[in-house]
Amino acid sequence: MNPISDVCWECIFPIKIAGMSIGTGMTSGLADPPDAASTPICVCPFPPPVFQRVGISLSFWEPARLIETVKDPFCFPSIGQSIYGETGTAGLLSGANDEEGGNQESANTFAQAHYMIFPAWSIMELLTDLTCVEKGGFDIAYMTEFDPLWNDDELAFFIQPEALLFANTVAQFSCVADSVSSNMGLPQPALFWCIGSYGSVYPLAGLINQSNYIQSQAALAARMIYKLARQGLILDPGVYICAAVPTPIWVKWNYRLQLAKPVRASGCMPIGRTGLLWSTMKNPPFVPGGDNFLFVNFRKRVCCAF
Template sequence: MKLSRLEKNSHDRRFGFRSVDLMKTRRYHILLFAAALALCLAGHTAMAAPSGTPMNPVKEVCWNCIFPIKIGGITAIPGDMPDPPDAEFVPCICPAPPPVFFRPGIPISFWEPRRLVETVKDPYYFPALGASFANPSNGFFGGANSRVGSQQHAGVSTFAQAHYYIFPVWAILELLVDYVCVEHSGFDLAYITEIDPLWNNDMLAFMINPEALLFANPVSQLSCIADSVAANSGLPLSALFWCMGSWGSAYPLTGHVNEDAYIQANAAIAARMIYKLSRELLVCDAGINLCACVPTPIWVKHNYRIQMAKPVRDSTCQPIGRSSLIWGSMKNPPFRAGGNVNDNFLWVIFNRRKCCAL
């Protein structure tokens, strides 16, 4: 059946319009699919493992925190941080290998940057290395702020994973290599909590801190007010070892802290890491004995200082328990050049060292 020229033109125009409409519809679907794919990729990028830059020990360590330096109990170089008094005013004697047996010297004390602690919300991310590794738990061990308790008595708990490094900065920089009073070892990642079930479960942690039952009462916790006042004005009270000043209780020795101030909570988690490893006899305190580093199952808080190195370098150190209202402003910016590293912290641990030097 033949169509007239008029009918043919009308037929072509009608189906031509339909073809144009079909092409527009297909183009709309393609653009819609591309937009959805872009959103998925953007979401995947936002949730991807963070990356950053490795730590620079020259720039990111607060070198002013090694002061004061005391020789024979007398301050040789003062510092801007409080320091416990020294009782050694006379020449000291330490044991030595035979045939000498004894080694005389002069008491010296200073603050040595010996260790690093990372507190991270992203499991298997290492700010000191600026790198992430695959998380086999599929985000199960991730850290964040979360609400706990009933609706009427709700609180905020913060959880973070922690990593512990041996960090003999003098040996790394090849400084004071022949000085007997500094640590001579290598850089090492010594402990990670992602594989430690005691860190992720408060009940399991009871195995290494059963004395926590003695301090789980209002009277013991009220005594922490004195420690908070002492830490904010000078040095913490080491006799109140179950307290961390304004940071809350030192127990349980896990990554859960009942604190909504995120920076302060991570500082408390870093301090708990020190206490936990001390309890497990995996670290020693160089500020107790002139002749050796001594294991301390009950930590001596005033022998430690912490300094934030990442994401923002702090210009000074803080004693255990000092409120972040004093030092925490602008220390965790939402965006940071060099990678998605917010909410992941790196702390330099300064340990007071007392030494009998020749």
């Protein structure tokens, strides 16, 4: 993973400073969701004796995380290495793409997923004096190979029993609205059980029914974000201007995905945008690391800079 060439740096735009947008229209037509940085001045709590801190509102998109969806367990496209040894030898943990009776519409895809901490600016030692930039280094935060809930739909039900509420035709039909919205601009956070053209975010497991193999990988990457948010393992810095907050029900328009490997995409996409618009020739045959995908997760950050 090369943070200079593999990251689409245009996706950090628009940057909003004191309520004014910079770079609007540079991100392949991606819309910018509303945020708390719409006013020039912000006020946040501060320890005594100050009590209140006044600053300038700031918002931007930061390439802060990597998500890998891999057919070969323990394979890490981000570092170009497998910690298991020879790939394809991990038995039941291995991913696959199966077609039932040759019908593409009933194709099932399973993949393992890895969630990586990747504060790109800190790694490149850029903007390190800015309070709104995350400090730290590269790390592996979550691996589904060690999570039995990811490998079994029925076990996943134990941590998300609300899936029963959306296992019906009416709830799934409402995802059409989210699909249209994500393809035209932004996904709809109110329809949190939908991932646009990818279908339903439930169950929070690694098996998904998709006819487009590359699109299915983006769907699993989106599931990974919601799964970790649902379990309280990640915070969203795009909701509250003074701090990152837990979002058990995700605000999905605060996230963008950019395919970095096996073939780098030229831009980002919102959660749920159909693969017909971005997946062509992104997994060609005979390419090293094929069927093992790496996505850069851009997340919206709002901050009160002082």
